[in-house]
Amino acid sequence: MVNPTEAFQEWLNLVNIDHQDKIARFVLYRIPHLEWTPGENDEVDVLHSILEYENDPNAVTGKLISVTGILNFFLEERGSTEWWNAKIDSYLDVIQDDDESNEAKEDARERLTKATRNKMAWVETAASWKKLVRNVLSNKALRSWLRMHALKESL
Numbered sequence: 001m002v003n004p005t006e007a008f009q010e011w012l013n014l015v016n017i018d019h020q021d022k023i024a025r026f027v028l029y030r031i032p033h034l035e036w037t038p039g040e041n042d043e044v045d046v047l048h049s050i051l052e053y054e055n056d057p058n059a060v061t062g063k064l065i066s067v068t069g070i071l072n073f074f075l076e077e078r079g080s081t082e083w084w085n086a087k088i089d090s091y092l093d094v095i096q097d098d099d100e101s102n103e104a105k106e107d108a109r110e111r112l113t114k115a116t117r118n119k120m121a122w123v124e125t126a127a128s129w130k131k132l133v134r135n136v137l138s139n140k141a142l143r144s145w146l147r148m149h150a151l152k153e154s155l
Contacts (some may be wrong), residue, residue, distance in 0.1 A: 001148050004064050005051050007136040012044065015125045020044045023125075026074045027067055057149040061142050068137045071129060079126020084119035088112060 011019060022079050024043035028036050036046055051063055069103075094100050094108035135141065 001145055002136050004136050004142060004145055005060055007132060008051060008067070009048055009062065011128065011132045012047070015128060016121050019122070019125050023047075023071065023074070025071050030070045031066060057146050061146055064137060064142060068133060072133070075122075075129050077125040078122050079129070081119065081123060084115060084122065087115050088119070091115065 012023065015023070021043055024047040025038070027047055028034060028043055029038075031050070034050070047067075049065065051060075091108040093111040095112070100108075104122050
């Protein structure tokens, strides 16, 4: 059976390099009672260290449930074409507005270019996340993994 911590860490290492820091930062800011100072260490490394395998499968599962919930919340929006389309539309509105300054229009053009590029990358990251959750981090999969550990300990 797949170790869910290792599967999560492998997923994080394989997503778009620009997304790794954003994902790690989003999670780290939201984990309760975490003594972490932004910028002190690489956020991705900190997230990996938090999810290092422990001998206590219940503790590992608790951390994974928390991280999964946090990332479901984040990627539901960031991985949504509707969210990106709304951003793109707002930039187009500025570009097409005759009352906007040239500086605002230029800023909107730059943001539009970035948003258009980022949209598909984030949608792909969200899709790979959903696949990981469905196959390895679902409640059912985590319960099966815990039962397997309980059986090993009883032998």
